[in-house]
Amino acid sequence: MLDQIDIKGKVITADALLTQRTFAEYLVKERKAHYHFTVKGNQKQLLEDLVELFRQRGEPDYAEPISLAHGRIEQRKIWVSNKLNDYLEFPHVGQVFLVERHVIEKKTGKESAELAYGITSCKPDQASPKKVLATNRGHWCIENCCHYIVDTVYNEDRSRIRTGNGPENMTRLRRFAVGLLKSRGVKNIAEKMRQLLLNTRQLLDILKMTKNSCRVA
Numbered sequence: 001m002l003d004q005i006d007i008k009g010k011v012i013t014a015d016a017l018l019t020q021r022t023f024a025e026y027l028v029k030e031r032k033a034h035y036h037f038t039v040k041g042n043q044k045q046l047l048e049d050l051v052e053l054f055r056q057r058g059e060p061d062y063a064e065p066i067s068l069a070h071g072r073i074e075q076r077k078i079w080v081s082n083k084l085n086d087y088l089e090f091p092h093v094g095q096v097f098l099v100e101r102h103v104i105e106k107k108t109g110k111e112s113a114e115l116a117y118g119i120t121s122c123k124p125d126q127a128s129p130k131k132v133l134a135t136n137r138g139h140w141c142i143e144n145c146c147h148y149i150v151d152t153v154y155n156e157d158r159s160r161i162r163t164g165n166g167p168e169n170m171t172r173l174r175r176f177a178v179g180l181l182k183s184r185g186v187k188n189i190a191e192k193m194r195q196l197l198l199n200t201r202q203l204l205d206i207l208k209m210t211k212n213s214c215r216v217a
Contacts, residue, residue, distance in 0.1 A: 002026075007033040011122065013139035016040035019119070021091055028092040028121050035092075036135050039117040046090060050117040054079055054098040061129035073104040078133040082124060094123040097132050150174045153190050180206060 002012070011034045012027055019037040027033045039047050060077035067074050080097045088096070099116045120132060127135070150156045154174045161170050178189060184206060186192045196203045204210040 002031065007031050009033065011036050011120075011127075011135055013135060014038070016042055019043050019046075024091045024121065034094075034121045034126075036120045036122070036132075036139070037118055038139075039096075039119055043090075046088065046119070047117060049084060049088060050096050050098065050119075053081060053084060053096065054117075057098065060100070062133060064133065068106075071106050073106060075102050076100065076133060076137070077102075078129050078136075080124070080129045080132055088119075090119060092121040093119060094121045094126065095119075095132065097129075097136070099133060099136055149178055149189050153178075153193060 007027075008031065013036040014023070016038045019039055019042070024035050024037070027035045039050055041047060057079045061080050063077040064075060077100045078097055080095050082093075082095050084096055085093045096119050097117070099118070101114045101116070103112050103114075104110070116136070118136065120127065120135075122132070150171070154177075156171060156174060159167070159170065161167055181189055181192055196206075201210065
């Protein structure tokens with residue numbers, strides 16, 4: 001897929017599954033792009049090196065302002081370092097980083113903290129701690145804007161369609177539905193789905209099977 005896209009100078013983000021040396025070489029050496037990878041247990045030695053580096057991490061290099069949304073009080077902090085650049089057996093390392101996400105549930109007062117380790121080819125003069133954190137957060141916009149929706153609204157993870165091309169066809173239809181609604185300016189997919197269940201004419205309008213038979217909310 002990336003072969004068909006001009007990614008020169010762009011930062012490509014990826015989950016831990018794609019945190020691979022060959023992929024890093026492809027992005028930086030062949031395509032003149034940058035990588036921003038999550039590091040987990042599939043790169044055991046790399047993860048252990050990062051954990052040890054940030055064990056005594058002190059004050060963060062950057063902390064986002066506290067946010068209040070979705071019934072939660074959240075704050076993210078990041079630590080970055082280029083001390084391991086010559087040590088790690090990973091190509092084109094510019095920096096490694098640790099992101100801490102601290103959450104307080106406003107209703108219950110329950111607190112939680114998540115740690116996420118990562119590696120990027122962007123050097124400090126190319127990406128400040130604030131920018132590295134923004135890139136890390138941006139990676140999850142796809143998860144939050146699409147994958148999370150199809151799971152919670154359409155219960156995709158609970159689907160019992162498992163035969164032949166059925167699972168692939170259904171997931172394409174779900175994502176088509178989400179994309180179609182978003183193209184109409186819908187912000188809350190779950191609420192709009194409830195509206196459409198009660199208004200078939202509006203659904204037909206959105207699908208362009210009818211024309212302006214009712215006002216779109």
